[in-house]
Amino acid sequence: MAAKGFAKFIIVLTTVSAAVMELIDTSIVNVALSDMAGSLGVSIEDVSWVITAYAIANVIIIPLTGFLAEYFGRKRYYLVSMIVFTLASYMCAESGSLMEIIIWRFVQGIGGGALLSTSQAILFDAFEPKDRPIAAGLFGMGLVLGPTLGPTLGGYLIEHFSWPMIFMINLPIGIIATILTYTYIEKKPNEGKNRKNIHIDYNGILLLAAGIGCLQYVLERGETDDWFSSETIRICAIVAAVTLVLFVWYELRIKNPAVNLRVLGDRNLAFTTIFTFVTGLGLFTSVFVYPVLAQRVLGYTAYETGLALLAPTMIGVLMMPIIGKSMAKGVPAVRFVVVGLVLFAAYCWLTARVSPEVGISAFFFPLALRAFGISMVQLPLINQAVAGLQPKDYPAGIALNNMIRQLGGAFGIALANTYISHRYAQHRSDLVANITDGAALVTQRTTAIAQGIISKTGADINTATHTAHAMISSAVDRQAYYLSYLDTFRLIALFFIIVLPLAVFLKTKKKSAEEEAAARAAVAESH
Template sequence: MERPQGFAKFIIVLTTITAAVMELLDTTIVNVALNQISGALGATIEDIAWVITSYAIANVVIIPMTGFLGEYFGRKNYYLGSMILFGIASYFCGMSETLWELVFWRFIQGIGGGALLSTSQAILFDAFEPEDRPMASGFFGMGIILGPSLGPVLGGYLVDNFHWSDIFLVNIPICIIAVILTLVYIDRKEGEGANRKNMAIDYPGILLLMVTVGGLQFMLEKGESEDWFDSRLINICAFLFVGGLAAFIYRELHTKSPVVNIRIFQNQTFTMSSIFTLVGGFGLFTSVFVYPIMVQRINGLTPTETGLSLMVPTFLGVFLFPVIGRALSKGAKPLPFMVFGILIYIVFGFIGGESTSEMGRWDFFPMQMLRVIGVACLQMPLINQAVAGLKPNEYASGISLTNMIRQLGGAFGIAVANNYATTRAAQHRSDLLANVTAENPLFQQRFQGIAQSMAQKTGEIARAGEMAYKQIDMAVTKQAYYLAYLDTFRLVSIIFILIFPFVFLIKTPKKDKKDIEKILKASEEAH
């Protein structure tokens, strides 16, 4: 097939990377605005997490279907339709006046955005010769790290200088430009949508996938507040997850037109890579979720300062992804990169767990640099490893499932981090309050000092003691959450420690020159 050249190729790369960045950016752009959104809509910080997870659930549901839906509707039509849906949903997110209205439109936004990720990757691959596709993977990897990392930067600037709704409305002009560029520069593949009449939509499979993912996500989100399996609602969700997963697997293995080709999990390389992609997504999204909340609640950083503390490390990742992609394209083995990336993640978690409440935005640079290096060294090889052992006609399914698994890891990570931090905060608060007693001379000294200060400032001597107790209570709560966030960083390290030995089970299939030439030719025909 004829590849785009020169300016046309540059525009395709720019359009696809922008679409991928925009989709992933919206997974984290709300992180720095959670306090403002919860205040404006009258929601708790625990409930406001649904603004993030509803988007992630929609992503996880729609991403594995993109290969099928792109073939059914035609890839270009599906790509354009998804962009338009994403833009419309972004507008209504910005116009939302209640929490659950916002959650609903975030879910619709996630449906439109989920298609942009895998479809952008496929279109980007088409712009490169098969032997140059590791470089295409490098460019796509830039989007993977730019989106989640730049979200807090842009979100912080908009929240501080404008209104929280602008974090959604900013998507609209970008969508309009991307739609125009797609119409002009991205060509339809030969025979797009021609087999629609011969294709059957796997409606039961789609429904079972939604039930499975929705049941699991709701169980993770509401488990803590509902007392886990003492709750009938959580038990129902657990049943929906287990039963839905079993039925989904059976359905996809026995239907002629599965919406998700799960047979590729028979490939050991793909399966092991998927496990690390899941854990990598957990680490990437969890760290980006916890960090903004911690530094704003505890360290007093503004949303803009929070974003700036992430910006410079992010540009390091932009540089690293193409470099690692070029090294892999020249024959470098992926295992050393992955091992190094996991070790960096482990160190990052423990360094994050040693942060102090007096640290400013510049003090967080070293730990954020470590995070970016770990992401680049782990994610870049995984993008290539995920399809290394697959047949060319399985690449589309492999790409979609890999992106889904990464997003699923992120969705699980946010849910687990939210519940874990809440649980640990309650435990730390209980431990701290054990020292707040009348018999403790240090407490009495602190109490008397605060009471006297309040009496001097307000002139209300009678209420000075009551105000002092409130001040101490707020200080205890703040310290409890601070300790809980540090525990959450350490949790990321512990998970990577547990998964580390299995990295050596990932094998890169060896192919001679003739095998490579056949795969490249078949890959070109498949794309």
């Protein structure tokens, strides 16, 4: 049976908090890399493995959560994962070397993978089928808030404390969520008792770990390692391609696969994963590109940038329950998806037109459009992922959908990094072509800057002229990066526009009263 009253409130609080905590950790480290590198005595390139390790572990474990929950029992698996995540967070904060923190971040990612998919499954089970859109709305609040809150919270903690605090912040939330899970979340009948009858698909697990792990490595490290000029990247790309093809072939052949890919035979879920991939690309890439634009070009701190991003996002978060109630009353999901895609594309297009002299407040309206767009797309997709499935297939559908979202984000950030790099080189080349020695405007500008330096510092003419040239070069760099970021926003908008026509395939057949009754009975039996 669905949960009632206070128990339902606790389940909502626990599952959404756990999901938010996991998603925050996908982005909170980004603003702390410089501080961590200095503290650990390594380069920023080396310490970026802290992000890569978490992402690889996360994306490997997410598609396995359905199988692991069935094998160990959902409550036990959820509880242990929460404890692992919390303890690993503490060990990350206490790490004194790069290798130590990378290992603990990997462990944290393994624990965190269950906090997303299993949280969603537990939350859905707490609601009757007719009220699941409301549950999707509540869970969607966490999906939107988590990645956005990460840079804001991280910026504040770095500014007022030190980098270990970005991990220590998980401890009180994790402890409280663990206690609430143990006390209020009930086991299903016979949960974990049929373990002897469950076949462990070791081959599938190994193929998945190798394929997804190598793919995530390529996406995370490709730009840093200059893509296929790196032998490691080439090897990982080949391993990922071969093992993922073998994984799909093998999982579709065996009776009890670790990941039930057969659920993708449901047309609704298959097309939902396409939209989820693009939405993940847009959500994570916009959270990545906008802060870099605000800090590198506009000169704002990480905390100021995060606050500017957080305020309009909260509007979209508050919209989630409203959209959920509308869907529960029968408003078709496809309408929200179409409007959401258009709004997100509009956000990207408006942001791609901003001037480098604008204040941070000028981003409020575009970011509000982003928040509304993400809310209207995310929520229906969460609900649509399981709309055509039997209750027994919910864990597999949810896990696959969440994995696709994470891969979309990884692909988007990798694409943005590469695209920005290429566009920056092109724009800088174009700008430098217009700056030639001896040109009247260049000479006039250089002389004016040099005279200003001499009057302020008393430097000699050679030093002042050299400094003036460096300042002009820095201005060219800033303009080139500014133009490349705007190009990237246009590229993201293009993805949303291209996928828009596929929304027609998200229509689902309305269930009859008899089918609704059968679905409720199936849900009751699954508890």
